[in-house]
Amino acid sequence: MEAIDLFAPLFGYPDEAYAARAGRCAAETGSAPIREFADAVARLSTGELQEQFIQAFDLNPASTLEIGWHLFGEQYERGEFMVDIRRRLREAGVPETGELPDHLLHVLPLVARLAPADARAFIDRFLVPALGKIATGLPKDGTFAPLVSGVIDVLAAGAPAEAVAAGGRHG
Numbered sequence: 133m134e135a136i137d138l139f140a141p142l143f144g145y146p147d148e149a150y151a152a153r154a155g156r157c158a159a160e161t162g163s164a165p166i167r168e169f170a171d172a173v174a175r176l177s178t179g180e181l182q183e184q185f186i187q188a189f190d191l192n193p194a195s196t197l198e199i200g201w202h203l204f205g206e207q208y209e210r211g212e213f214m215v216d217i218r219r220r221l222r223e224a225g226v227p228e229t230g231e232l233p234d235h236l237l238h239v240l241p242l243v244a245r246l247a248p249a250d251a252r253a254f255i256d257r258f259l260v261p262a263l264g265k266i267a268t269g270l271p272k273d274g275t276f277a278p279l280v281s282g283v284i285d286v287l288a289a290g291a292p293a294e295a296v297a298a299g300g301r302h303g
Contacts, residue, residue: 135161136244139283142191143197143236144229146173146181153281164284170273181275188276194269199262200234210234217242260288 138157142150154170173181189197197201200217204210217233224245231237243251243259267280 135286137239139286140237140240140244142169142279143240146178146185148178150178151176161282161286163282163286165278165285169276169282172278176275184275186259186298188270188274192269195266197236197266198234199236199239199258200232202262202265203258211251223253255287260284263287 135157138153138160139272141153142157151170151174154166154173156169158167176184178297189195193201200210200213204213214233218228221228221233221238224242226238226241226245229237231296239259243254246254263280263284267277267284270277270280
């Protein structure tokens with residue numbers, strides 16, 4: 133599985149297998165912040181993790197997981213962006229869940245399926261700026277801060293898009 137695909141489920145509501153997925157992501161990416169995150173979630177019960185997830189991402193607009201919100205706010209461009217994302221999801225065969233099209237659960241698998249140059253452009257133009265805003269909205273000592281910073285590190289490391297899509301280690 134590609135590194136970007138490994139990140140996506142970590143931005144979904146935690147279940148019993150969440151800590152194992154985090155550990156696998158840390159092992160496969162070699163990212164120190166993601167290892168820190170995986171170690172932290174391994175010490176929490178599923179209920180505690182769910183509570184912290186809701187506090188971090190669902191109740192705090194500054195760290196919502198819909199990237200269009202961070203890029204465009206309530207502007208008309210967000211609607212255009214979501215229409216474009218929905219089209220791209222369909223073309224790439226990425227199924228939508230009950231989340232909005234611009235949610236990281238959808239966007240990360242989409243990027244993993246883009247051509248390398250398109251993936252790099254999307255990462256640089258949309259993902260890294262939105263993730264930066266999400267990181268700013270999270271408490272620095274919160275459980276999910278290392279996850280977001282680790283994903284930013286991997287995506288923004290300047291590695292060629294081929295390495296990012298193939299799950300190569302960056303940094």
